[in-house]
Amino acid sequence: MGPRELGLPMQVVPPEPFQLPAAVTIWEVGPRDGLQNEQEIVPLDVKLEFLHRLADAGLAVVETTSFVRPEWVPQLADAAELLDGLQRTPGVRYPVLVPNSRGLDRALQAGVSDVAIFASATETFTRRNLNRGLDEQFVMFDPVVRRAVAEGLRVRGYVSMCFGDPWEGPVAVDQVVSVGRRLLEMGCEQLSLGDTIGVATPGHVEALLRAFATSGIGVDRLAVHFHDTYGQALANTHAALRAGVSTVDSSAGGLGGCPYAKSATGNLATEDLVWMLDGLGIEHGVDLGALVETSRWMAERLGRPSPSRVVRALAAS
Template structure:
């Protein structure tokens, strides 16, 4: 492994979202047993944080209607955190009943997306999350606060940095342990990433509670990740095989592929604890289950070498 690059973290924790964010928009229902096998294979590849599912109403996200059946099939994985999304108190009840103790709420940095996705104003959505986060913390759970549309919104355009900072601080003030800054439509650039991270620090948000979640719509996901690493961020969201996309941007190529991220980090001498060969094999297997090739460049490159 190369010598760690000066000024960059020695280790990065990858927050794997393929089983939840990656599969949630699949039109064909993926069998619960396949999802469970996917999560087990990801764990065997060395991933220690694997987002499992979302306890939303089945009508909202039909693909994740099997949350109650799936979670018990994976909850026995040792040394693996299995975060789940909880949109409201009912979702929290369902998650806690199954023993979930890594939870996440999903906020928006823009009014328009809050209304489109949550059917509430931005402030109303934050008000809904506050009792959810409070109850979760009372149950000694770890809570992650997702913030979508941090860099751009398909209706509002570029999102002012101060607006994102406001939402992030509100989530931390209500008790969230960690933030995930989402470039939901993939329009962010390294300069924008640096500006947002600096503004968050200036407002009192420490770097060690920040994770980043980039989409590769404009081919900027790895460049944006590198900018975040230079700033000291050590948590990066990614999706095995590049699963998932953004329904709000027709040209979106989806989530940053975990394999592409690991390839870059390995070249920088940054430890992830992930076996890239096993991860590629897992994504190839999942692509076979879905009936289409993986969009990950690294998966395609390494698969081609083996043929």
């Protein structure tokens, strides 16, 4: 049965002209965001090989770990040892998440050049994740960001719950823009807009990016971070690309979720993203074959198949 029999138009015309970016930076979050929710502790040597394989596959940014308190995220308790054993590939950036000033101290001791902070667009999630109110989070982050910038580090600001919150429901676009603006004003180089529970749709993505543009914040300062709870991660990414976004977060093999938001499922799989970018003619620098093999290797270590559709399809071919 073809499109005509299904009652679909034979040709779909885009509603408006758009310009896709020529190249996209893939911000690989598998080693940090992907593994942090694993119940079984992944051995240090496996994490190190995972990092080395990802860099060898051509990923230019590989988020490595987080200097969070071990009781909060036991999986990342080996952050210092991990960075000490990491063989850094020239030209590859290895960001780490720092929750507070103590985390920044440890990051500086480890010699990192990129750090990230994890803020929220909603009051409830901020209290659950940071034990602080929405405004209070900026009091905590401000000295961290300003000191990091003074030390010559690049700082990324994650904004979680940009599209929906499991406790508060839909999140106002203006509220997200306000949080993002405050992070940029304190010194963050880039914002990563997170669909933490995976409820975004392309229209919502376009509306949020339009609101940032209207407020004077260009897409060059923005990245997107989608979860695939409702199967919308690739569609949302395409909407962001159409708006000019050129940095996309993804996780090798689709690993990950959020330990503080139980409804969050896996991140956008890096392999699925690469497959789409190839189809759009957008440069990304990643060897898909090497990446698929890496995710298959990690899936074996975790004892379950990869949720990435591209990994499964290529493994079966």
